[in-house]
Amino acid sequence: MQLIRQGAEAKLFKAEFEGKPALLKKRVPKGYRNKELDERIRTARTTGEANLLRKARSLGVNTPTVYEVDKGEKEILMELVEGPRLKDVLNKKNVGLCRQVGEGIALMHENSLIHGDLTTSNVMVKGKELFFIDFGLGKHSKKAEDKAVDLLVFKKTFEATHVELMPKGWELILEGYLAKGGKEEVLAQIKKVEERVRYH
Ligand SMILES: Nc1ncnc2c1ncn2[C@@H]1O[C@H](COP(=O)(O)OP(=O)(O)O)[C@@H](O)[C@H]1O
Ligand SMILES: [Mg+2]
Structure with missing residues (x-):
């Protein structure tokens, strides 16, 4: 093999x-x-x-x-998902993928599924579709806190690697998240977690 x-x-x-x-x-x-x-x-x-x-x-x-x-x-x-990782293809021309990422995460969260390791290496692109992989650290949870942390992990890797090419990328991700039923409560929790991290 x-x-x-x-x-x-x-x-x-x-x-x-x-x-x-x-x-x-x-x-x-x-x-x-x-x-x-x-x-x-x-x-x-x-x-x-x-x-x-x-x-x-x-x-x-x-x-x-x-x-x-x-x-x-x-x-x-x-x-076998035959396509590149999201990490390798994100650029100005395909910002639509960001929205799709947000939609996928919302679908998981609204069903109490926390991915656990959301990064642009753990999402693959096949044609126009996204595939989520690498659920080894995932879990079930209904808590806004767990969902916020899940999104924050993604925000961090996204900002570390892609923000220069896609300054509006994170906003689009959140737009997709809300469009598919993701809750404002979770986004508010993200802010709280960020403040906690900043002041401790
Ligand atoms: N089903 C799959 N089809 C194609 N490539 C895959 C698949 N699963 C994983 N890979 C490739 O292998 C890499 C590592 O796999 P992953 O499941 O994320 O393991 P790890 O826990 O070591 O990060 C992925 O980033 C991707 O490039
Ligand atoms: Mg991985």
């Missing part, structure tokens, strides 16, 4: 499933963690990620289809 990426906690291989190109995500041991704890964390993230990929998909958020989960090997075999 061909290694296509070495992520922060996993190796990603190009694979096959029933004759179709697929992607194998394998969580590899972290030497610095206690062995049993490491095993438990990798199992939990593998099963958690597979469940949330399926849940998000059932809500109408594009995610790769999960083909197989192997708890013992800490592997998920899923659909």
Whole structure:
């Protein structure tokens, strides 16, 4: 199998499933963690990620289809999304993608799904559609605080990497968020969290 990426906690291989190109995500041991704890964390993230990929998909958020989960090997075999990462394509000409990101996040949040690691590397672009990936740190929560933090993680990576080309990008993301039912309460909570961070 061909290694296509070495992520922060996993190796990603190009694979096959029933004759179709697929992607194998394998969580590899972290030497610095206690062995049993490491095993438990990798199992939990593998099963958690597979469940949330399926849940998000059932809500109408594009995610790769999960083909197989192997708890013992800490592997998920899923659909290969053939396209670039959002990170690699965001520019002035496709600001519409920002709105779409906001819409996708709102759909998740309105159904109590927190992604947990929203970055422009964890969103992929295929044609005109966005695919959300990397749900290993995701969870269920109805709390405005958790939703605000989810959005703030994205805001930080977005501002660190893309703000020069897209000064209005973040506003468009929030526009999409509100348009799909995301709550003002969550946006107000973002401000509170930001103030808390600033003054402590
Ligand atoms: N289903 C997929 N199809 C195509 N590429 C993928 C897929 N899943 C992950 N990748 C690629 O591998 C990278 C790392 O995968 P990710 O699930 O984000 O793992 P990590 O937890 O290590 O960040 C992604 O940024 C993307 O480039
Ligand atoms: Mg990732």
